[in-house]
Amino acid sequence: MMNPFNPSISTPSGIWNPLVWILVFLLSLLIAYVIYLKGEKQRKKGMQEEIFLSGNKADGNTHIKASNIGWGYLEAMKGYYKLMRDIHTGIINDYVGWFLGVLATMLLIFLFWGGVR
Template sequence: MFGYWDALYFVFVFIVGLILAYLLERWAKRSGMGTRETGPGAKMFISGEDPDRIIPGFEHLEGNYTGKNVMWGLTYALKGFFTALRNEHTGLLTDYVSYLVITTAFVMGVLLIWG
C-alpha cells in the first residue's frame, strides 16, 4: 500500500472527508446554542479589528481584515529582518531572477560537493 498511489483512492478519501465534514457541521449547528447571523451584534471581528473602520495606513483595505493585530508580535520581533527585506525590494524582475540563479547555483554547488 505504501509507495503506491491510486487516484481513485484519493478521490474516495476526499469524498469521505467531505461527507464527514458536512456531518460534523450539521451536528455542530444542531447541538450548539446558535449564533446570530443577521442584525445588530452579528458583525465579525478578528482581534478587535472592525472591517468597517478605516485603519490608518491601510486605507486601501477599507472593509477588509488586515491581520495587523494578529501578527504584531511576529512583525515586532522580526522588524530588523523585514526592514532589510523592504530595503532590498526593488520591484525589478531582473533582481529577483538573479537571486534565483545565485540560490540555485549555491544549492547545486552544495549538492555537487557533499551530495
C-alpha cells in the first residue's frame, strides 16, 4: 500500500524526496537570513540603493519590453533564427509538405533498417 507521508521516488541512480528538499530549502533560507543579519550595518544611504540599467540611472517607470529581453542570445543565434523564420512560412501547402516529407522519411527508415521485430 502507498504511504502518502513517504513521497519518495526511486530513480535508476538515486532517490527523490520532495519533503527533504523543502526542509533543506527552508534551512538554507534560515542560513541566508542569519548571514543577512550579520551584514554591514554601516552601509551608505543614497547612490548604493539606486537602480541602474546598463549604467544609466533608471527612474521608477522604466520597463524593458519583451522584444528587448534576451537580445544578446538572439543576436548570437541570428543564423539559426534566420533559418527557423524561413522554415516557418505560415503557408498551409508547406505544412502538408513537411508532413509528407516525414512520412516518406519514416518509410525509408523502416525500409533500410528493417521493419520486422
